[in-house]
Amino acid sequence: MSQTRSLIDKQGRRTDGRTADQLREVKITVGVVKNADGSAFIEFGKNKIVVAVYGPREVHPKHMAQPDRCVLRCRYHMSPFSTDTRKNPAPSRREVEISKVMREALEPALLLEDYPRAAIDVYVEVLQADGGSRCAGITAASVALADAGINMRDLVSACAAGKVDDKIVLDINDTEDKEGGADMPVAYMPHLDEVTLLQLDGILTKEQFNECFDKAIEGCRMVYEVQKQALMQKYFGSETELKEEAQ
C-alpha cells in the first residue's frame, strides 16, 4: 500500500475536509423495511446501507438448525450500482468474507441460546459505498436486531481508524483506505467494554497500533450515541424520561 499523494493538507484537513479526530456524519433511521421484523438505514458519510432482520424464524434447510441455540446468518451484499464501476451482483470473495466477519462481530452481542432451533437472518444491502461499509453495516445491523426485538447483551458499534500520511486518523474514507497506510475496523460493545471485531490492513508500529485502536474505540462510542438516539426516537419519540402516571 504505497502512498502517492498527500492526503492531509498543511492545516491538518483531510481529503473531505475533516480533522484527524472527526467522524463522518452518521445518520440512522429505524424501521424502514416494513416486511422485516427489524430494519435500519444508515448513512455513514457517503455510505448508504439498508439492513433488514428476519427472525427468529424457522430454519430452512432444516439440517442447519442447532438444538441448543439459534443460527445467525448474515449476508453482506453490494448493489451493482453502489460503486462507480458496475459491481457484479454475484457474491464475491470479499462479500463472503465480510458476511462472515459481520456475523462473528454480531454473535457475541446476541443471546442466541434463547431461541433454540430457530434462525435469525440479517441482510445488509450496500446501496452506496464509500469506505468503511463493513463498520457501517455492523452498526446498522445491530440497531436492526434491537428493532427486531431479539435479546441482546449490548449494541455493537463499529468504526474504523487508520494511518494516513503517517498520522493516525479516525474513520477513514474510500480514498484514504485505498491510498493511505493502514485501515483498522473495530466493532465494540460499549457497555460491556468488549471488542467483537478487530481487523488490520497495513503496517503499524506498536505505538501506532495502540493509538489507532484507542481512536477507533473512541469513534465507536460516538457511533453508539447515534444508535441510541435512533432507537429512542423510534420507540419513545422525543421523550427521554418516562413520565410517571398520576397517582
Place this chain on the structure above:
Amino acid sequence: MQELRRKYVIPGDKIVDGNFRPSMNVIRVGNSIFSTRIGIAEAGREGIKVIPLSGVYIPRVNDVVIGKIVDRSSLSWDVDINSCFTAHLPAQDVFGRDFSPARDDMNRELATGDLLTARIIAFDRTRDPMLTIQDRDLGKIPRGESLKISATRVPRLIGKRGSMIQTIEQATQTRVLIGQNGIIVVTGRTAEGIELAVKAIRMVEEEAHTSNLTQRIKILLNVPDTTPPQQTSLPSEASATKSQLSETSNQVSSSTSQTEIQSELKGIQESHTEGQEREQYNSSFPQQNPNVASAMPISNPSSSPSSSDSSLQSSPLEGASESEKNRKVDKERSITSSSGTEARKTKSAVKGVHEGSAEHGKKEEGA
C-alpha cells in the same frame, strides 16, 4: 436496596446496580442488571424486568393463541401460530383417546386452512408447542376477518381490563377474538363495522406507545368520551389489592349505566411458566391516560360466567394483576364470551368461511 423508577431502555442499558433478581428480558453482569430489549424497565414482584416494545411471538405454556391449520399427519395437525415454531394439535385431543386413524376422518373436523383458537399445553426448548382445544371457547373459528399485529401490541389492544377492545367492539358492533400470538379475528354483522374495527386495531398497533390513544380511537369510532370527572383516580400503585380493584370495578359498573356489553371479555390471563424467566406481561404502554379505564364499562360477571376467575387484562400499574398472579398459576386463560357460542368449540360447526387476510402472506420467506 435502591428504589427503581420505571424507565425507557435499549439493549445494553444498565437498569440498576445491586442484588436484584433478574426477571424477564434482563441479564445480570457482575453486580448490575442490564436490559436485553427495547422497552420499559420496572421492578416487579418477581424481580427486575423489561416490558418489550418489539419482537416476534415466542410461545409460552397456557397462552391462548389463534392458529391456522397448515398440514396434517396421520396423528396430528400442524398449526401455524405466527411463531418460529410450528405447533401440533394431536388428533386424540379432538377425537378422544380412542382415536383411530383408520376409522376417524381428520379432515372432517379440521381441514387445512381452518382457523382455530387453542391453548398451548406444552412447550420447552426441545419440543415444538403442543396445543389443545379441549376447553371452553377453544376450537374452530367458523367465520371472520383475520389480521395480524405484533404480539407485543396485544396487551395494548386489550387495554386496561379490556377497555380498549370493548370500546372497539361496542362502537363497531363486532366481536374481536384476540390470540396472544398477535392474530386477531373480527366478526360482525356488517362489512362496514368489520372494516372500521380493523382500522381501529391497525391504529392501536401503529400508535400503541403514544399518549391519549384511547381518546383518538374514540374519535375515530365516533364514540363520545364519557369519562366521569369524579373517577379520576384508580389505584395505580403496584400495592393495590384485588379487593381494592374489585371495589373500584363495582363503582364503575354502577356509575356507568351503559354497561351493556354483550360482547365477550378478553380474559387472557397472566400465567407463570414453570421456573422460567418469562412471564405473561400485561402491559399498558407508557403515557396511557390512567383515567381512561375508569370510564370504560366493566362487564358484569354474571353475564360472563368465567370472568370471575379469569383475570381481565390489566396493566402492571394497576397492581391487581400482581396480586392475582400467584393465585392463578395454572388457571386457564380463556377467551370468554357472554353469549358464549361463536368461539366455542363446536364439533358440528359449519364449515368455516374465513377471509384470510392478506397479512398472512406478509412475511414470506425470502421477502
